[in-house]
Amino acid sequence: MSDLSLERLVNATLLVPFPGAAAPRWVLEGLERGVSGVTLFAINGNVPGAGELAALTARMRQVADPLVAIDEEGGDVTRLAHETGSPYPGSAALGALDDPAVTRRVHRSLGAELRGAGVNFDFAPSADVNTADDNPIIGTRAFGSDPELVARHITAAVSGLQEAGIVACAKHFPGHGATSQDSHLEVPTVDVDLPLLERREMVPFRAAIAAGVQSVMTAHIRVPALTGAAPATFSSAAIDGLLRGTLGYEGVVVTDALDMRAASGAMGIPEAAVRALVAGADLLCLGSKEFEDSVHAIRERIMEAVREGRLSGDRLERSAERVAALRAWLAVPRTAEVDRAVGLEAARRAVRVTGSPAVSASPLVLELQAPSNIAVGPVPWGFSPWVPDTVPVDVATADPGELLARATGRPLVIVVRDAHRYAGHRALVSALVAARSDAVVVEMGLPVWRPGSSAYVATYGATRANARAAAEMIGLVGEESEAGGPITSSEAG
Known part of the structure; x- marks a missing residue:
């Protein structure tokens, strides 16, 4: 494989961040060289307003057809409305209401707003079953503590977003709802056996897959019975074994942000990127502050891993095929109206x-x-x-x-x-x-x-x-x- 071909395969795994309300030259050049897309962060100043965001995404589409991802749950976690608070209630309120038709309408309207701003990939909804009252990271982001209720609303949310032409992303696989630690700060552990994981955490993920969810996000959590000492993001047993094998999921797997301490705190982001790809991830969400120099280092480390035989070129080619299929799905026209x-x-x-x-x-x-x-x-x-x-x-x-x-x-x-x-x-x-x-x-x-x-x-x-x-x-x-x-x-x- 030539260095140029390898670089394009590696670029296809990257969702890069950047500062400001205009894509810098290195991002535009990266998109031209096959970088899959970008992740937008309000804290980076990427979302100053609807008009500016639409102009930003339109500029990127002058050079490529990028995946434009954002973490917009429509509840307490909002990027589009980060200065005012979301006009849509979040998952816990929708779960308390327990009207899947309304959940579908909310997410279809949210999808229409995203689409209007030029975003096509939403890191939502949360498929977590929030069984830990003191969970510091999920809480109201989950539809509830009952697996069947969460499954009903995951189905509705995925359907609503994707009817609007937005790639939905069921997260955080294999389930972050039973944790009492924040994976931004440390590696949480979900110490349950596989039968409990199957009848609780897997119920909403099975529902999301049945609903045709186009992407699934991994969690930086340990489930010793499944992943051993490694977080799920670095576990082939979790990604290739459980998600792709047992659950039969064939779509794109994206990592949670690799700058989180649970992922890269002990090894750095370049090594974390390699391990995630070896485990079976297709797209790498790098985090909010990994700019030009960091992206270069990550790219070089992945290419080095291929040359050393740690990561196979076939693995990268399969990921590129899945990302290409995702782009083909996005190319099908879909429309939805804003229903604020x-x-x-x-x-x-x-x-x-x-x-x-x-x-x-x-x-x-x-x-x-x-x-x-x-x-x-x-x-x-x-x-x-x-x-x-x-x-x-x-x-x-x-x-x-x-x-x-x-x-x-x-x-x-x-x-x-x-x-x-x-x-x-x-x-x-x-x-x-x-x-x-x-x-x-x-x-x-x-x-x-x-x-x-x-x-x-x-x-x-x-x-x-x-x-x-x-x-x-x-x-x-x-x-x-x-x-x-x-x-x-x-x-x-």
Whole structure:
């Protein structure tokens, strides 16, 4: 095999990142030399607004026909609406509603928005079964903890996205829902036997495959009974054995970002890339900061592995064939209309209420500030778009007495996010509710823990749509439509 042919095969495995709102020359030249595509990151400034994003993707298509990938789950994890919060509720809310037709509509509309911006590959939906309450990385990103429910909605989400002409990606194989560690920071372990993995984690992935999902993303997690000491991304038993063999999946396998510590922390990204390809991956999501020099080093290491016999050229050729088949699928015309109204409709129907949460005029709204995980990022959440004087509360320094004094003579609304994961948040809420049993508590994460308040509202997510639905339920804002044009990060609150 000539060096030029080998380079093109290696390039076909790469999804590269870049900084800014315009593709730099090295990216355009790489696309001309067979680089499969790019991954867009809001933190890189790739998504400043719908118009700019469309111009960016159009420029790349002047030199090639790239895969343009993004991590847009339409819930708490949003890139298109990273400055405002998504107008679509996420998976947990859709699972709580449990209307697959609505899940399909949400994802078809989201797909139409992506397609309009020139994106054709979405790293969504999550097929994880979230069985660990303290899961720091999945949580509201999963449709739920019941495998059959997750399977119903995976089928609907995959169908909706792909009806809009977007490559859907079932993730995180073989299932990240039973972990209590974040794979961005360490290697999580799911210590279950294979029969349990089959009857729990595999149920949604089987459903996604049956629905014709065009890609599956590997997780950087250990399942000792399946992968031994290695993460699934580097395990041929997981990819070639379970996914392709037992489950019969024939499409594209893409890695989760290789810059995550669970993947490359001990070896570096170039070596991680080689090991993922040896295990059976077809496309490499490199991460957010692997620019020109890093891409060159990764390419050289993969080519060296082929020359040394660690990685076969046949393996790369099979991956190139799968990627070519994916491009052929994308070439078939598909259309869908943006249906922004379905987002608020679904969020309203997903709200679950205990007691009578309606409040009179001039309530005091306290929002307990909760950290976002790395996947979510710094996306705004809460009631401030509709209650401008909402009070952000730093739990570490908060004085319950002072907060209660501010609420004297006023209704009290306490907004939390995954309170079950933070002892300090639970302690503060309990102290406030002990003095004000009439307080309304709004949980915008998973409603695992609840205090003894007389009124409790669970939204199953912290998107803009979830917040609006809860604000209406409490009476902080009247019911209005939020339907509108395409998502843009410059959209006003």
